[in-house]
Amino acid sequence: MALGFFENGARRRLDQILAVDLGSRATKAVHLQRRGDGFSLTRFALLDAPIFEKTMSPEMLAEHLKAVNQAVQAKTKMVSLTASVNDALVRHVEMPRMPVEDMRLILKHNSRGYLQQDLTNYVFDCHVIPAGGDGKVEPAKVAANQGKQKVLVAGAKKQLVEDFVEGAKHAGLVADQIVPGLIGPVNAFEKAMPEVFAKEVVALVDIGFKCTSICILQEGELILSRVVGMGGDRLTTAISETMNISYAEAEGIKVGMPGEVQSALESVLMPLGRELRASIDFFEHQQDRPVAAAYLTGGSARSELILQCLQHELMIECKTWNPVSFLHNGLPSAQAAELEHVSAQLAVAVGAGLAAL
Numbered sequence: 078m079a080l081g082f083f084e085n086g087a088r089r090r091l092d093q094i095l096a097v098d099l100g101s102r103a104t105k106a107v108h109l110q111r112r113g114d115g116f117s118l119t120r121f122a123l124l125d126a127p128i129f130e131k132t133m134s135p136e137m138l139a140e141h142l143k144a145v146n147q148a149v150q151a152k153t154k155m156v157s158l159t160a161s162v163n164d165a166l167v168r169h170v171e172m173p174r175m176p177v178e179d180m181r182l183i184l185k186h187n188s189r190g191y192l193q194q195d196l197t198n199y200v201f202d203c204h205v206i207p208a209g210g211d212g213k214v215e216p217a218k219v220a221a222n223q224g225k226q227k228v229l230v231a232g233a234k235k236q237l238v239e240d241f242v243e244g245a246k247h248a249g250l251v252a253d254q255i256v257p258g259l260i261g262p263v264n265a266f267e268k269a270m271p272e273v274f275a276k277e278v279v280a281l282v283d284i285g286f287k288c289t290s291i292c293i294l295q296e297g298e299l300i301l302s303r304v305v306g307m308g309g310d311r312l313t314t315a316i317s318e319t320m321n322i323s324y325a326e327a328e329g330i331k332v333g334m335p336g337e338v339q340s341a342l343e344s345v346l347m348p349l350g351r352e353l354r355a356s357i358d359f360f361e362h363q364q365d366r367p368v369a370a371a372y373l374t375g376g377s378a379r380s381e382l383i384l385q386c387l388q389h390e391l392m393i394e395c396k397t398w399n400p401v402s403f404l405h406n407g408l409p410s411a412q413a414a415e416l417e418h419v420s421a422q423l424a425v426a427v428g429a430g431l432a433a434l
Protein backbone atom coordinates (compact mmCIF):
# COMPACT_ATOMS: atom_id res chain seq x y z
CA MET A 78 0.00 0.00 0.00
CA ALA A 79 1.33 3.41 -0.83
CA LEU A 80 -1.28 6.05 0.05
CA GLY A 81 1.43 8.52 -0.75
CA PHE A 82 -0.56 11.74 -1.38
CA PHE A 83 0.99 12.20 -4.80
CA GLU A 84 -0.72 11.76 -8.11
CA ASN A 85 1.48 8.93 -9.19
CA GLY A 86 -0.99 6.09 -9.65
CA ALA A 87 0.64 4.88 -12.85
CA ARG A 88 4.18 5.74 -11.94
CA ARG A 89 7.12 3.43 -12.33
CA ARG A 90 8.41 1.40 -9.41
CA LEU A 91 11.83 2.43 -8.21
CA ASP A 92 14.97 0.29 -7.98
CA GLN A 93 16.15 1.78 -4.73
CA ILE A 94 14.87 4.11 -2.07
CA LEU A 95 15.97 5.95 1.02
CA ALA A 96 13.09 5.64 3.50
CA VAL A 97 13.02 7.94 6.50
CA ASP A 98 10.65 7.42 9.41
CA LEU A 99 10.46 10.81 11.14
CA GLY A 100 9.60 9.59 14.64
CA SER A 101 9.01 12.06 17.44
CA ARG A 102 11.99 10.74 19.43
CA ALA A 103 14.15 8.97 16.87
CA THR A 104 14.52 9.15 13.12
CA LYS A 105 14.92 5.73 11.56
CA ALA A 106 16.28 5.48 8.02
CA VAL A 107 16.85 2.51 5.74
CA HIS A 108 18.25 2.22 2.25
CA LEU A 109 16.53 -0.53 0.28
CA GLN A 110 17.54 -1.82 -3.10
CA ARG A 111 15.87 -4.21 -5.50
CA ARG A 112 17.78 -7.50 -5.76
CA GLY A 113 16.47 -10.24 -8.01
CA ASP A 114 12.89 -10.92 -6.95
CA GLY A 115 13.44 -9.37 -3.54
CA PHE A 116 15.10 -6.49 -1.82
CA SER A 117 18.35 -5.82 -0.06
CA LEU A 118 18.95 -3.70 3.04
CA THR A 119 22.21 -1.91 2.35
CA ARG A 120 22.30 0.59 5.19
CA PHE A 121 20.29 1.84 8.15
CA ALA A 122 20.65 4.68 10.65
CA LEU A 123 19.04 5.88 13.86
CA LEU A 124 19.37 9.56 14.72
CA ASP A 125 17.87 11.76 17.43
CA ALA A 126 14.83 13.57 16.07
CA PRO A 127 15.21 17.34 15.79
CA ILE A 128 13.50 19.29 18.55
CA PHE A 129 10.81 21.72 17.40
CA GLU A 130 7.69 23.39 18.79
CA LYS A 131 4.69 22.58 16.62
CA THR A 132 5.80 21.65 13.14
CA MET A 133 9.21 21.07 11.67
CA SER A 134 10.11 23.88 9.23
CA PRO A 135 11.29 22.86 5.75
CA GLU A 136 14.72 24.32 6.60
CA MET A 137 15.02 22.18 9.72
CA LEU A 138 13.83 19.12 7.83
CA ALA A 139 16.40 19.81 5.11
CA GLU A 140 19.25 20.00 7.64
CA HIS A 141 18.05 16.81 9.29
CA LEU A 142 17.68 14.94 6.00
CA LYS A 143 21.20 15.98 5.03
CA ALA A 144 22.46 14.38 8.26
CA VAL A 145 20.37 11.27 7.60
CA ASN A 146 21.63 11.02 4.05
CA GLN A 147 25.19 11.31 5.24
CA ALA A 148 24.68 8.55 7.80
CA VAL A 149 23.02 6.22 5.29
CA GLN A 150 25.15 7.18 2.29
CA ALA A 151 22.27 6.43 -0.01
CA LYS A 152 23.06 6.03 -3.67
CA THR A 153 19.71 7.48 -4.65
CA LYS A 154 18.06 10.86 -4.41
CA MET A 155 14.60 9.34 -4.07
CA VAL A 156 13.26 9.46 -0.56
CA SER A 157 10.10 8.12 1.07
CA LEU A 158 9.07 10.04 4.21
CA THR A 159 6.55 9.17 6.89
CA ALA A 160 3.87 11.47 8.26
CA SER A 161 3.28 10.79 11.95
CA VAL A 162 0.09 9.19 13.18
CA ASN A 163 -1.02 12.65 14.34
CA ASP A 164 -0.27 14.35 11.04
CA ALA A 165 -1.85 11.79 8.72
CA LEU A 166 -5.28 10.36 9.32
CA VAL A 167 -6.20 6.93 8.01
CA ARG A 168 -9.87 5.96 7.79
CA HIS A 169 -12.16 3.40 6.24
CA VAL A 170 -14.85 4.93 4.08
CA GLU A 171 -17.53 3.62 1.73
CA MET A 172 -17.49 5.39 -1.61
CA PRO A 173 -19.17 4.96 -4.98
CA ARG A 174 -17.19 3.11 -7.62
CA MET A 175 -15.05 5.62 -9.49
CA PRO A 176 -11.42 6.25 -10.40
CA VAL A 177 -9.11 7.10 -7.49
CA GLU A 178 -8.47 10.57 -8.92
CA ASP A 179 -12.19 11.36 -8.69
CA MET A 180 -12.37 10.04 -5.12
CA ARG A 181 -9.55 12.34 -4.10
CA LEU A 182 -11.39 15.33 -5.56
CA ILE A 183 -14.65 14.40 -3.88
CA LEU A 184 -12.93 14.08 -0.51
CA LYS A 185 -11.24 17.42 -1.04
CA HIS A 186 -14.56 19.15 -1.67
CA ASN A 187 -16.71 17.20 0.74
CA SER A 188 -14.60 15.82 3.56
CA ARG A 189 -17.47 16.19 6.01
CA GLY A 190 -19.72 13.96 3.94
CA TYR A 191 -17.27 11.07 4.10
CA LEU A 192 -15.02 11.71 7.07
CA GLN A 193 -17.43 13.57 9.37
CA GLN A 194 -14.90 16.38 9.67
CA ASP A 195 -14.21 19.58 7.78
CA LEU A 196 -10.69 19.07 6.54
CA THR A 197 -9.90 22.15 4.50
CA ASN A 198 -6.51 22.44 2.85
CA TYR A 199 -5.96 18.71 3.06
CA VAL A 200 -4.75 16.32 0.41
CA PHE A 201 -6.05 12.79 0.22
CA ASP A 202 -5.07 9.48 -1.20
CA CYS A 203 -7.22 6.37 -1.56
CA HIS A 204 -6.61 2.65 -1.60
CA VAL A 205 -9.52 0.56 -2.81
CA ILE A 206 -10.01 -2.55 -0.71
CA PRO A 207 -10.82 -5.52 -2.93
CA ALA A 208 -14.26 -6.96 -2.20
CA GLY A 209 -13.90 -10.21 -0.32
CA GLY A 210 -10.70 -9.00 1.30
CA ASP A 211 -8.52 -11.55 -0.44
CA GLY A 212 -9.12 -10.07 -3.87
CA LYS A 213 -11.85 -12.54 -4.80
CA VAL A 214 -14.90 -10.55 -5.75
CA GLU A 215 -18.16 -12.09 -4.62
CA PRO A 216 -20.88 -11.02 -7.07
CA ALA A 217 -23.60 -11.17 -4.41
CA LYS A 218 -21.65 -8.84 -2.16
CA VAL A 219 -21.04 -6.37 -4.94
CA ALA A 220 -24.72 -6.31 -5.82
CA ALA A 221 -25.65 -5.80 -2.18
CA ASN A 222 -23.32 -2.82 -2.00
CA GLN A 223 -25.09 -1.18 -4.93
CA GLY A 224 -21.89 -0.19 -6.59
CA LYS A 225 -20.21 1.03 -3.43
CA GLN A 226 -16.74 0.02 -2.43
CA LYS A 227 -14.66 0.07 0.71
CA VAL A 228 -11.81 2.51 0.53
CA LEU A 229 -8.92 3.21 2.86
CA VAL A 230 -8.46 6.97 2.87
CA ALA A 231 -5.35 8.81 4.03
CA GLY A 232 -5.37 12.55 4.53
CA ALA A 233 -2.73 15.09 5.49
CA LYS A 234 -2.51 18.86 5.56
CA LYS A 235 -1.46 20.25 2.18
CA GLN A 236 1.06 22.45 3.99
CA LEU A 237 2.75 19.46 5.59
CA VAL A 238 3.08 17.68 2.26
CA GLU A 239 4.49 20.85 0.66
CA ASP A 240 6.93 21.36 3.54
CA PHE A 241 8.15 17.78 3.23
CA VAL A 242 8.65 18.13 -0.53
CA GLU A 243 10.47 21.43 0.01
CA GLY A 244 12.62 20.08 2.84
CA ALA A 245 13.66 17.07 0.77
CA LYS A 246 14.52 19.33 -2.17
CA HIS A 247 16.78 21.52 -0.06
CA ALA A 248 18.57 18.41 1.15
CA GLY A 249 19.25 17.46 -2.49
CA LEU A 250 16.60 14.72 -2.42
CA VAL A 251 13.33 14.07 -4.22
CA ALA A 252 10.28 13.13 -2.15
CA ASP A 253 8.83 10.13 -3.94
CA GLN A 254 6.31 9.18 -1.26
CA ILE A 255 4.90 10.57 1.93
CA VAL A 256 3.43 7.58 3.69
CA PRO A 257 1.17 7.65 6.76
CA GLY A 258 3.31 6.17 9.55
CA LEU A 259 0.44 3.89 10.49
CA ILE A 260 0.73 2.02 7.18
CA GLY A 261 4.44 1.28 7.63
CA PRO A 262 4.19 -1.82 9.85
CA VAL A 263 1.35 -3.21 7.69
CA ASN A 264 3.48 -3.09 4.53
CA ALA A 265 6.48 -4.62 6.28
CA PHE A 266 4.38 -7.33 7.95
CA GLU A 267 2.94 -8.40 4.60
CA LYS A 268 6.45 -9.18 3.36
CA ALA A 269 7.99 -10.45 6.60
CA MET A 270 5.13 -12.72 7.69
CA PRO A 271 3.23 -13.48 4.45
CA GLU A 272 1.44 -16.58 5.75
CA VAL A 273 0.15 -14.96 8.92
CA PHE A 274 -0.69 -11.79 7.00
CA ALA A 275 -2.80 -13.63 4.44
CA LYS A 276 -4.54 -16.16 6.69
CA GLU A 277 -4.90 -14.88 10.23
CA VAL A 278 -6.49 -12.17 12.31
CA VAL A 279 -3.77 -10.25 14.11
CA ALA A 280 -3.08 -6.90 15.73
CA LEU A 281 0.02 -4.91 14.80
CA VAL A 282 1.00 -2.63 17.66
CA ASP A 283 3.71 0.01 17.26
CA ILE A 284 4.73 1.60 20.54
CA GLY A 285 6.33 4.94 19.73
CA PHE A 286 7.53 7.79 21.91
CA LYS A 287 4.35 9.82 22.26
CA CYS A 288 1.85 7.49 20.63
CA THR A 289 1.02 3.85 20.15
CA SER A 290 -0.83 2.64 17.08
CA ILE A 291 -2.84 -0.54 16.62
CA CYS A 292 -3.84 -1.96 13.25
CA ILE A 293 -6.04 -5.04 13.14
CA LEU A 294 -5.57 -7.16 10.04
CA GLN A 295 -7.96 -9.84 8.92
CA GLU A 296 -6.71 -12.11 6.17
CA GLY A 297 -4.62 -9.42 4.55
CA GLU A 298 -7.07 -6.59 4.99
CA LEU A 299 -6.60 -3.68 7.37
CA ILE A 300 -9.95 -3.57 9.17
CA LEU A 301 -9.40 -1.26 12.08
CA SER A 302 -6.78 1.23 13.21
CA ARG A 303 -6.53 3.42 16.30
CA VAL A 304 -3.95 5.66 17.89
CA VAL A 305 -3.48 5.90 21.64
CA GLY A 306 -1.64 8.96 22.98
CA MET A 307 0.84 7.05 25.10
CA GLY A 308 4.29 5.63 24.43
CA GLY A 309 7.84 5.27 25.72
CA ASP A 310 7.93 8.87 26.95
CA ARG A 311 5.10 8.19 29.40
CA LEU A 312 6.90 5.13 30.74
CA THR A 313 10.07 7.07 31.47
CA THR A 314 8.16 9.99 33.00
CA ALA A 315 6.28 7.61 35.31
CA ILE A 316 9.54 6.00 36.49
CA SER A 317 11.15 9.39 37.07
CA GLU A 318 8.14 10.57 39.13
CA THR A 319 7.76 7.37 41.14
CA MET A 320 11.45 7.22 42.03
CA ASN A 321 11.99 10.96 42.22
CA ILE A 322 14.90 10.83 39.81
CA SER A 323 15.73 12.72 36.59
CA TYR A 324 14.22 11.77 33.26
CA ALA A 325 17.65 10.72 31.97
CA GLU A 326 18.25 8.44 34.96
CA ALA A 327 14.78 6.96 34.60
CA GLU A 328 15.40 6.30 30.90
CA GLY A 329 18.67 4.53 31.77
CA ILE A 330 16.95 2.26 34.29
CA LYS A 331 14.04 1.52 31.94
CA VAL A 332 16.38 0.40 29.17
CA GLY A 333 19.17 -1.13 31.27
CA MET A 334 17.50 -2.79 34.26
CA PRO A 335 13.75 -2.64 33.86
CA GLY A 336 13.26 -5.36 36.52
CA GLU A 337 14.09 -2.71 39.15
CA VAL A 338 11.08 -0.63 38.12
CA GLN A 339 8.67 -3.40 37.21
CA SER A 340 5.78 -2.19 39.36
CA ALA A 341 6.01 1.37 37.99
CA LEU A 342 6.07 -0.04 34.45
CA GLU A 343 3.13 -2.32 35.16
CA SER A 344 0.97 0.46 36.52
CA VAL A 345 1.64 2.79 33.60
CA LEU A 346 1.25 0.04 30.98
CA MET A 347 -2.13 -0.90 32.41
CA PRO A 348 -4.06 2.04 30.86
CA LEU A 349 -2.23 1.56 27.54
CA GLY A 350 -3.08 -2.13 27.57
CA ARG A 351 -6.70 -1.33 28.36
CA GLU A 352 -7.01 1.08 25.44
CA LEU A 353 -5.51 -1.48 23.06
CA ARG A 354 -7.72 -4.23 24.47
CA ALA A 355 -10.77 -1.99 23.90
CA SER A 356 -9.90 -1.76 20.19
CA ILE A 357 -9.49 -5.54 20.04
CA ASP A 358 -12.82 -6.03 21.83
CA PHE A 359 -14.51 -3.64 19.42
CA PHE A 360 -13.12 -5.52 16.43
CA GLU A 361 -14.00 -8.94 17.83
CA HIS A 362 -17.54 -7.83 18.58
CA GLN A 363 -18.03 -6.24 15.17
CA GLN A 364 -16.45 -9.00 13.06
CA ASP A 365 -17.21 -11.94 15.31
CA ARG A 366 -13.64 -13.17 14.90
CA PRO A 367 -11.01 -13.48 17.66
CA VAL A 368 -7.68 -11.71 17.30
CA ALA A 369 -5.06 -14.46 17.52
CA ALA A 370 -2.01 -12.48 18.62
CA ALA A 371 -0.45 -9.03 18.82
CA TYR A 372 2.80 -8.34 16.94
CA LEU A 373 4.77 -5.50 18.48
CA THR A 374 7.25 -3.00 17.07
CA GLY A 375 8.69 0.36 18.10
CA GLY A 376 11.46 1.19 20.56
CA SER A 377 9.62 -0.13 23.61
CA ALA A 378 9.08 -3.51 21.93
CA ARG A 379 12.80 -4.07 22.47
CA SER A 380 11.98 -4.72 26.13
CA GLU A 381 10.92 -8.24 27.06
CA LEU A 382 9.38 -6.95 30.30
CA ILE A 383 7.21 -4.39 28.51
CA LEU A 384 6.04 -7.15 26.19
CA GLN A 385 5.11 -9.35 29.14
CA CYS A 386 3.22 -6.56 30.92
CA LEU A 387 1.21 -5.79 27.79
CA GLN A 388 0.47 -9.46 27.24
CA HIS A 389 -0.99 -9.58 30.73
CA GLU A 390 -3.35 -6.69 29.89
CA LEU A 391 -4.24 -7.74 26.34
CA MET A 392 -4.86 -11.37 27.27
CA ILE A 393 -3.54 -12.55 23.91
CA GLU A 394 -0.05 -13.57 22.97
CA CYS A 395 2.21 -10.54 22.43
CA LYS A 396 5.32 -11.11 20.37
CA THR A 397 7.93 -9.22 18.47
CA TRP A 398 8.62 -9.85 14.83
CA ASN A 399 11.47 -8.97 12.61
CA PRO A 400 10.49 -6.42 9.94
CA VAL A 401 13.78 -6.92 8.07
CA SER A 402 13.68 -10.72 7.97
CA PHE A 403 12.71 -10.85 4.29
CA LEU A 404 15.48 -8.48 3.22
CA HIS A 405 18.80 -9.68 1.92
CA ASN A 406 21.50 -8.48 4.29
CA GLY A 407 23.67 -6.13 2.26
CA LEU A 408 24.92 -4.22 5.30
CA PRO A 409 28.53 -3.39 6.01
CA SER A 410 29.74 -5.83 8.68
CA ALA A 411 29.89 -3.17 11.41
CA GLN A 412 26.16 -2.55 10.99
CA ALA A 413 25.15 -6.18 10.56
CA ALA A 414 25.86 -6.94 14.24
CA GLU A 415 23.86 -3.94 15.44
CA LEU A 416 20.82 -4.72 13.33
CA GLU A 417 19.44 -7.40 15.63
CA HIS A 418 19.08 -4.89 18.48
CA VAL A 419 17.26 -2.21 16.52
CA SER A 420 15.25 -4.11 13.92
CA ALA A 421 11.96 -3.80 15.88
CA GLN A 422 12.31 -0.04 15.54
CA LEU A 423 12.71 -0.14 11.76
CA ALA A 424 9.25 -1.47 10.80
CA VAL A 425 7.79 1.91 9.85
CA ALA A 426 10.82 2.91 7.75
CA VAL A 427 10.90 -0.46 5.95
CA GLY A 428 7.16 -0.21 5.21
CA ALA A 429 7.55 3.35 3.90
CA GLY A 430 10.36 2.14 1.65
CA LEU A 431 8.29 -0.74 0.31
CA ALA A 432 5.57 1.72 -0.72
CA ALA A 433 7.99 3.13 -3.27
CA LEU A 434 9.52 -0.08 -4.62
Ligand SMILES: Nc1ncnc2c1ncn2[C@@H]1O[C@H](COP(=O)(O)OP(=O)(O)OP(=O)(O)O)[C@@H](O)[C@H]1O
Pocket residue numbers: 099100101102103104126161284285286287288289308309310313328331332374375376377378379380383422
Ligand atom coordinates in the same frame (compact mmCIF):
# COMPACT_ATOMS: atom_id res chain seq x y z
N1 LIG B 1 15.51 -1.41 25.14
C1 LIG B 1 14.50 -0.59 25.37
N2 LIG B 1 13.64 -0.81 26.40
C2 LIG B 1 12.61 0.01 26.63
N3 LIG B 1 12.34 1.11 25.89
C3 LIG B 1 13.15 1.37 24.87
C4 LIG B 1 14.27 0.55 24.54
N4 LIG B 1 14.87 1.08 23.46
C5 LIG B 1 14.18 2.18 23.13
N5 LIG B 1 13.14 2.38 23.96
C6 LIG B 1 12.16 3.47 23.96
O1 LIG B 1 11.61 3.62 22.68
C7 LIG B 1 11.14 4.94 22.54
C8 LIG B 1 11.43 5.41 21.13
O2 LIG B 1 10.78 4.51 20.28
P1 LIG B 1 10.53 4.82 18.77
O3 LIG B 1 11.81 5.12 18.07
O4 LIG B 1 9.71 3.71 18.24
O5 LIG B 1 9.68 6.18 18.86
P2 LIG B 1 9.36 7.23 17.72
O6 LIG B 1 9.11 6.50 16.45
O7 LIG B 1 10.42 8.27 17.68
O8 LIG B 1 8.03 7.87 18.28
P3 LIG B 1 6.59 8.07 17.55
O9 LIG B 1 6.32 6.84 16.77
O10 LIG B 1 5.63 8.27 18.70
O11 LIG B 1 6.76 9.29 16.71
C9 LIG B 1 11.82 5.79 23.60
O12 LIG B 1 10.85 6.22 24.53
C10 LIG B 1 12.79 4.81 24.26
O13 LIG B 1 12.86 5.00 25.66
Ligand SMILES: [Mg+2]
Pocket residue numbers: 100101284285286375425
Ligand atom coordinates in the same frame (compact mmCIF):
# COMPACT_ATOMS: atom_id res chain seq x y z
MG1 LIG C 1 7.44 5.71 15.47
